[in-house]
Amino acid sequence: MNAPLSGQGSAQQAPGREPVGSRPPGQRAARDHAPTTLTGLAVKVVLLGLTAGIATWAAFPLVEAEKWVGLALLAATTAGLFYLYLTPRHIPAKYLVPGTLFLIAFQVFPVLYTASTAFTNFGDGHRGTKDDAVVAIQTASVKQVPGSVEYALSIATKGDPATGPLVFLVSDPSTGAVSVGDAEGLRQLDPADVTVAPGGKVTAADGYTVLNFGQAGARGQEITDLVVPTAGGAIRSTGLTRAYEGKAVRAYDAGCDCVRDSETGKSWSADEETGSFVAADGERLAQGWKVNVGLSNFSRVLTDPNISGPFFGTLIWNFGFAIGSTGLTFLLGMAIALALHSPRVRGTNLYRVLLILPYAMPSFAMLLVWRDMFNTDFGLVNNLFGLGVDWFGQDWSARAAVLLVQLWLGYPYMFLVATGALQAIPAELTEATSVDGASPWQSFRAVTLPLLLVALSPLLIASFAYNFNNINAIWLTTEGGPFPADNPRNGATDLLITYTYRLAFGAQGAEYGTAAAVSIFIFAIVATVSAISFRRTRKQEEVYA
Template sequence: MVSQQLRPAPQESPASYAAPRGSRSVPVLLLKVLVLAVVISTVVSLTPALVAAERWGFLVFFWVLVLLVVAVYATRRAIPLKYLLPGAVLLFSFVVYPVISTFQVSLTNLGDGTRATREEATAQILGASVVQAPDAPRYNLSVATTGSPSAGPYAFLLVDPATGEASVGTDEGLEPLPDATVTDGFVTAADGYELLTPVQVNDASAQLADLTVPVDGGAVRQLGIRQAFLGSTPLVHDEDAETITNTDTGVVYAPTLQGDREYYVSADGQRLSDQSWAADVGLANYVRAFTDARILSDFLGIFGWTLVFATLSVATTFALGTVLAIVLNDRRVRGQKVYRSILLLPYAIPSFISLLLWSGFWNTDFGLINDLTGLSVNWFGGETTAKVAVILTNLWLGFPYMFLVVTGALQAIPEDLKEAAGLDGAGGFTGFRTITFPLLLIPTAPLLVASFAFNFNNFNTIFLLTGGGPFTPDNPTAGGTDLLISYTIRLAFGASGAQFGFASAIAVLLFVLTGVVAALQFRLTRRLEDVI
């Protein structure tokens, strides 16, 4: 017998089955360097603008972000942070920062008539008081901008007809403009300025009417498209005392709080102007929400309807979706795919299209609902019928989603449990109540909570279907089908005047309410973990 010597199998070198490490890492390294360079250069380019605008918070945030990005992605360490950092940045940018900003606005009186600062409001009051004397000097005017022709900021490029000297006037004062090109007595070109056409000047007339150029003893204002005049004002602003004095009458006007706004008011209570400015009011907006009888009644009533709407929307869509899912989950039903595809059509059509169609279906005279039922109900004319219409429309929009969710959950339930329940003598309904439904709630409960939060702030359905109405003549702010979100938006952008500060306070309360309700619901859903 020939003995054979066992020899170890030859080992292959790593290069025989793997590509060199350097050949794979160089493109990745170049891409990483490129991305880091773009991030750093972007923040560096933003820094001068942030410093000029004195936005120190944004400056610190961006540079801290750059340092974190470099520290995390420039090395092979901190691998978990490579995945957590983008999510954390997006969370702060789109959730935390908006909440903080909204809370800050809620502590102010920002709104129509209070959008300007005190300095800007004072300048507008002084500018509005400038009057033209019969012998007031006039200038040839060219309107220019250093920004956008439609948004400004604007400047007056002036030429004195007597001397031919050019100057530029802004809200900070009048300065010489020696490098300007003057043709036929008008400035036609100037470095750093874009001249507006007559059409653009006319379009910006509202902003230009408020522009005054302060000079010693008066101010320069626009007079038509091609002329400006040097006028005088009897008002003198004392920056140290923060008062305005009428030199003709000797009356002194000081900032005085009236309601949630400050005005320049004399000692006998007479306002100099109805122009106010943005100011901090602390918790006054929250106190107003809980103490003003009319607002409190609106808030509580709308909050109650919001809870009812969200609860019924979730309950009805889940019930209908569950019934349809159970029926089509039965193997004895033929054409399951066809039926499921048809039931998903309401979910496939964009909701704003469906809502506009349903708004026509509920029409009293020509609507499909009244035609099919033989009724003549003014669905949107009464509060109760409008709410019924809203719930039924939202049922049509929401049941396909629940149908999908429940269908997936039903197919995940083991058949062994159903068969065991049948062997124990449980009938169809008993088996569903004791086995299927509890197991169905475990995966769907978090989705039901999310659906509740969505419907709690379902602005689209209300806005496109009823507009929040019907409204009563004595209360055009709060409608019969308004949710808190639509009520808040009407406060912020309503025809009666924007109230950004108060609307922000309502939005903060809405955020807290939604969070509390969702937290309670999630806590209740944890009990479902003990069903098996």
Template sequence: MARSTVDVDTARPTGSPPGGRGRAGLGVGSDGTSSPLGLVLKIAALALLAAVAVWGAVPLVRTQNWIGLAVLVAVTLLGFYVYLSPRTIPLKYLLPGTLFLIAFQILPIVYTVATAFTNFSDGHRGSKEEAIAAIEGASVQQVPGSPVYDLTIAADGDPSTGDLVFLLADPTTDQVFAGTSDGLAPLSAADVQRSDAGRITAAEGYTVLDVAQISDRQDDLTAFTVPTDDGAIRNQGLSSAFDGAPQRAYDAGCDCITDAASGRTWTADDGNGAFVADDGQTLAQGWRVGVGLRNFGAIFTNDVIRSSFLRIVVWNFAFAFLTVLITFGLGLLVALALNNPMLKGKTFYRSLIILPYAMPAVAMYLVWRNMFNTDFGLINRILGTHVNWLGNTASSMVAILLVQLWLGYNYMFLVITGALQSIPKDLTEAAGVDGAKPFYAFRTITFPLLLVALAPLLISSFAFNFNNFNAIYLVTQGGPFSPDNPSAGGTDLLITYTYRLAFGGAGADYGFAAAISVVIFLIVGVISVLAFRRTRALEEVN
């Protein structure tokens, strides 16, 4: 009689891997770590996550941004849960990409849209309380008998970005102070170094600024004051400061700013975020408020903007479409020529063709701009002409399209070459056997298959060139400009026109720029959706 035996592998429970120890048989622990090295890497990654969370929490606590702090804590706890739990395998791969998508795509879009409905601009950046403090601080003047300090200008941390600090020495009492935006704080004599004249030359925890660094931060210095019980301390040059009193003060009863010398008042206009006098004069410093659709309405109601908007939109579409068309057309012709199996030296020719693609685009735009110079440009010298390429609208458009052709066709050549080599040769060979001529086979077989493969690329190229700021700004700066409308150039795109309107004047108007950005986003988004739908139809046909 045969002896009964039990085979280990056949007795293994269903679904268990070889080795009879489940996940442990593969050297995988219950925490999902595949090896001791993996465990070390996981610990290091979580430690880095914790360090970044602590680093980000400090400024949030200091500014009392409790919503941001709650989001940071929630994301950190989610990360620890996902990577410490053995049951969240898909999230281990999805979480990093999702967080980056939210941080670098969704949040900027949401912030831009929100900004489009505000008056956020120079002079309207902060809250009403900050505007009042700035107005009062800017009006501080020295009064008889107020103390004068020996001043040293410093920064709390980095000289270019740290908060300004006044290191003050009182020559009458020999006391030293640190003046910040929060007020005046005494310093210990042991923590400072002073010159023979009594000025502070160094202080523990602060970085003394030199003349060049102070010059770089002149705007910050002009707006900076140290609040005191009776007024504020302002600098008087770079070596002294005085304790003065504001000449303009806020009165909560009338919700207005009153000038002590003239008695003039500016009443708060909460709809526009500004203090306005009876004659319509507005104080430069205001605050950020919601303005509804006003920024969008300005696109169609402002006479200066409306007169040029339609023309710029038409050229914008033409520029994006023609750039894609000519670069794709030339790239296709070159790719077909170099894809001929009978051609010798294809590698050498391909290397020459992609050379412009390897050059920095910004540098090439500037080089081409000089090449189009009327008097000294290389193009006029070679052709023996004296064409003012960038002096009139038509020739400027041609010049920009030529630059785009030179910079873009080589990229199209690369992708078309790859797509051509992926098309089975059996299809064209079978068409030839059936008597189809080469051009007919290309038109009915090769070209439709190329469009299926390259349609997403062409759509994305159109979207990119629709907002190609560098091409316009570095070559023509949007010009040429007509005398009757110097704000709108003959080659302006919406993006360059927006830049000039929002940032080219006396101050930056971020709210209006955001509104134009939203309009551009909607235009490109609608065109992309329609194009991708057409692409799917093309795929079904083929």
């Protein structure tokens, strides 16, 4: 008997079933597609509805700002998502698109925004547009002059009386009209929505909480600083119950593109390259506007002595901290792992549980505990060893303290990964070296350590990158100190990341553009070191493969 030909056999089908190849591809896809469950349909409707709601919410600011490119991108993205999830096609894309969008939103966009900020003068005094700067200059120069209109004033807020944004409720003495004013301007209220006491003082207003004298007194500086721009000048407070509409001493002249002071006659011309109004004698007005400054911020980091000196000094210590933290934790963790890897040690499980306790505790809490332990007067370290070291008062003692804290916090992680790597090394390799007459140290150096490095090199590179930007380790222990008397911005234990943070949010004025430029340098340094390290790791893997 001869077996049937393969072609004939494949054509035979079970009774009542049509041949697989007889249906067109579209019909096969439709038949193979599982029906949508009610739960799946509900989840899809909710998520697509949420997407439409977010897109609609985001569209209004884009339309108001006339960002048509952004609006078109938003519309195209929303339409693409609806098409993707309302059709049965493109199954892989349904899983890839959400992750891609989150990657763009939380990784790519912040990096690009930081990079774009590095090419501007964005910071205190240079946050808005030129028109915003003109308004700020004019309102800041408002003074009360003879004939200035005075108003009965009430202080109010729409939020919490202690923290909510403040507004002025003023009553016009000539018409009795009540208006609400803030930094955006003055808006008249409906008389039916307010209650006015004899004398014109507003005692209640719908949607607002009127502050009493105690609440207003606690926010006296905010009330003094609040300026409400008007067509004729601006409204400022005189105490807690009265306000006046003063005249701006400094005004913008479009003809000369400058700001003139009506009292002194001095003028400040607009400098579009720096985003400032500059006088002939070089004086700059504090309020400017945001402009593109090209590579100026990068040049300042490298050439300006006030920035380049701290930058390069901090960079050297930053490398020392990252290498020291990674190297010391690796050496201690590996040594403990080797000790517990010996079959002669008993109770290894108990030891391992005790040794990883620092890793199980919240690092920010432990950093605060260690800061107290290094206290000069009542700290545990000085009292236990009978020392009188001012740990955080001297440069090198503060750096040593930070490295010791990092050693205690970081060795459990290295101990865990080294333990796992040691268990993956075949025992036959080390036994073979012993048979050849090698000592334990020679066996470790020739076999165990190279194989450990092959397995752990990527983790060491990641640990270096993490410690290079480990802001918590510094900020919660030394806060970057100790600081020299002539430079409160840069301390002995500052990393580039803490120095950048202080540039961006320091009490002496924010310099977001310069801080962004330093961030780009940090990114380039870490990326270069990581790329070189990974390349050497691959060569090492090829040797021991």
